[in-house]
Amino acid sequence: MFPEEAVCEAKLSEVVWPNGPRCPRCGTSRVYSLPHGGKFNCLFCRKQFSLRSVTVFRSTKLSLRIWFLAAELFLRAHARSRARTLLTEERFAKDLGVSRMTSRRLLAVFWDDLAREDGGELGRVLCMHDRTRHPEENSS
Numbered sequence: 069m070f071p072e073e074a075v076c077e078a079k080l081s082e083v084v085w086p087n088g089p090r091c092p093r094c095g096t097s098r099v100y101s102l103p104h105g106g107k108f109n110c111l112f113c114r115k116q117f118s119l120r121s122v123t124v125f126r127s128t129k130l131s132l133r134i135w136f137l138a139a140e141l142f143l144r145a146h147a148r149s150r151a152r153t154l155l156t157e158e159r160f161a162k163d164l165g166v167s168r169m170t171s172r173r174l175l176a177v178f179w180d181d182l183a184r185e186d187g188g189e190l191g192r193v194l195c196m197h198d199r200t201r202h203p204e205e206n207s208s
């Protein structure tokens with residue numbers, strides 16, 4: 069699993085910024101990190117950003133650990149069946165120990181992100197992590 073927040077963050081960073089941080093506005097890698105809170109500043113356009121702010125994870129204040137855990141639960145349920153009703157808000161909220169509203173938001177993000185052709189940010193983070201898939205799961 070994902071033991072620590074810092075490990076999750078490093079993993080995410082590898083997926084989102086394989087060649088180091090980039091400005092989300094102008095795309096340059098000429099950025100510098102600010103001393104606190106994992107923020108960066110763009111040297112050219114002055115945009116301030118963080119790793120989270122350029123990913124789907126910006127939509128809640130949940131820790132990345134919870135996000136990754138949630139994504140894994142979601143993918144497992146999804147691998148078994150394509151029915152959207154399989155993983156209900158209540159069930160998801162209970163498994164994760166989050167509110168129903170948070171659960172709903174997470175599910176919405178997952179459907180959206182994981183439907184992307186590249187697997188989405190979450191899909192790629194988890195694939196890099198440890199997913200060994202059965203061939204029939206890849207045939208979709």
Ligand SMILES: [Zn+2]
Nearest residue numbers: 091094110113
């Ligand atoms: Zn910039």
